Amino acid sequence: MSQVVMSGGTGGSLIQIAICLGVTAVIGLVTWLTIRREKHDGSRKDVYLAGGKLSWLFVAGAITLTNLSTDQLVGMNGNQMLLLAWWEISGFIGLLILAFVFVPIYYRSGVTTVTELLEQRYGGGGIRTLVSALFLFGMVLIYLPAGLYSGALFLKTAGIDLPLLVLAGFLGVVAAAYTMAGGLRAVAVMETYAGIGVLAIAVLIVVLALNAVDWDIARGVPAERLTMVGGADSPIPFHTLFTGMIFIQIYYWSTNQPITQKAMAAPNVREAQKGVLAAAVVRILIIPAIVVIPGVVAYQLFGDIDDAAYGRLVGAVLPPWLSGIFAAAIAAAVIAHTAAVMNAAVGLYAVDFHEKFVAKVESHWRLSSIVTVLLTISSIALVPVFASAKSIINLLQQLNGLSSMPILSAFAVGLLFTGVESRAAIIGVLWGFAFYAAYTFIALPLGAVTLHYIDMMVVTLVTSILAALAFNRFVLGGRATFAPRSAFAQRVAGAG
Missing domain, CATH: 1.20.1730.10 (Sodium/glucose cotransporter)
Structure with missing residues (x-):
């Protein structure tokens, strides 16, 4: 520098x-x-x-x-x-x-x-x-x-x-x-x-x-x-x-x-x-x-x-x-x-x-x-x-991907769906963290993936959500329902 x-x-x-x-x-x-x-x-x-x-x-x-x-x-x-x-x-x-x-x-x-x-x-x-x-x-x-x-x-x-x-x-x-x-x-x-x-x-x-x-x-x-x-x-x-x-x-x-x-x-x-x-x-x-x-x-x-x-x-x-x-x-x-x-x-x-x-x-x-x-x-x-x-700003944005999209996936699933267990959300977050880490520290240095990191954040978010929903359905036997209005009503009720 x-x-x-x-x-x-x-x-x-x-x-x-x-x-x-x-x-x-x-x-x-x-x-x-x-x-x-x-x-x-x-x-x-x-x-x-x-x-x-x-x-x-x-x-x-x-x-x-x-x-x-x-x-x-x-x-x-x-x-x-x-x-x-x-x-x-x-x-x-x-x-x-x-x-x-x-x-x-x-x-x-x-x-x-x-x-x-x-x-x-x-x-x-x-x-x-x-x-x-x-x-x-x-x-x-x-x-x-x-x-x-x-x-x-x-x-x-x-x-x-x-x-x-x-x-x-x-x-x-x-x-x-x-x-x-x-x-x-x-x-x-x-x-x-x-x-x-x-x-x-x-x-x-x-x-x-x-x-x-x-x-x-x-x-x-x-x-x-x-x-x-x-x-x-x-x-x-x-x-x-x-x-x-x-x-x-x-x-x-x-x-x-x-x-x-x-x-x-x-x-x-x-x-x-x-x-x-x-x-x-x-x-x-x-x-x-x-x-x-x-x-x-x-x-x-x-x-x-x-x-x-x-x-x-x-x-x-x-x-x-x-x-x-x-x-x-x-x-x-x-x-x-x-x-x-x-x-x-x-x-x-x-x-x-x-x-x-x-x-x-x-x-x-x-x-x-x-x-x-x-x-x-x-x-x-x-x-x-x-x-x-x-470049410190580019470095920060790339490192942010390790946690930002996995965390956002937990909020997205929790606020948009009902019937999803905490364990399923955890799987989604862990998947996203590992997925983006593999992209950043393995795939990019080896030239195996050329997708821009901002695009990869979308892929990380979507696959994290899918991983949570899939684990909830096929491993835990739950049934997620897309119901953002219902989820909002439950949040209000839960807040007392």
Whole structure:
């Protein structure tokens, strides 16, 4: 991976570090002033769902910044092509589905984690435990270390010339402090305040970047980096927008604990929907431009430099004092994103594992602190693994397939069919995980399969559903009935 550092000299670097630390401290102070009067009872709802008191503004801010961390800014701009904007454009559809389909379901069911819904629907806890384990697998081994790595890489390439592990360690430790001190409430408030700064300066960077190339984004850039119609060998072939893309978005926005957790933390369904819809408006109007245009401009100015593109462009177009402020906003975004994933991971462990298999949780704050420390250590230790990836965003999307479609299959079968046992859903999930793993780690390296990974996600989803239904019928002797309306009525009745 190309890593070009624009430090601007020792003095510039020191200025950026000082401003970064100062603004980070201010964001922390404002967050504390906002939440200091809130009372805590140590319950799972208090720690993991902010006591059900998040207003629509903080729901929108938290959802936006949980997604828009350096994974997106660094990773998508690192591809240095406009095509990657489709991830964000299609995300608008995913948020609409969350608002109008899944939010009412979660609130009627009264759940803390999305996995609790699976147990309610199937009447057995095995599928809940398995899916929760897969979520934790992704958070611990993928999302947390990848977020710290991309954040550290941005800070380094933007001018803060310190070792990656030092920067990642700083981000991880501060994120852990937020998770332990304020739970989801503190995380959501910080995400909102940091998000306002990130979005404002990110839009300014787009304007300054275009101005740096006289608003001619096409000069000297190959056509394949400017097109929105991807070829067969591109990261997003055009036909995949109509195959796997929509299912990836449904999984990410509607069944993914770090995202849905924010939507479940409002006082009621209406407030939650307002927050999700506000996040959708931001997603479609602002996000696509800020995650692709700087990368293409960086190609004009510096050539093909992969994930170093965004940080180097920021170092080139912003003055040191303003790049220091942006570095602080990005640092706050990474901290908030990491804290959000940590809080979700701790919640899954506490509710789905500790309470079920270890002992009753007397204080979720204490348990959260212990698990958060362990997650912080493991996340920082795994940062070097991601440094060898050519494109972090493409790597993340490919790895997501290991769990995303198998998990979505469990929700699809549970919400669309009646008469399916938990054991059948487990078989479907295990099949999908093994099937996609064989494709990723065996078939692709050997050249035995050329199907794009987005297309393969559809195949994984469909075969996982079929495996669950077949096992339910031919092994367990059950009879599944396609009855989405009946299933919805049962969910409402089960919620009391």
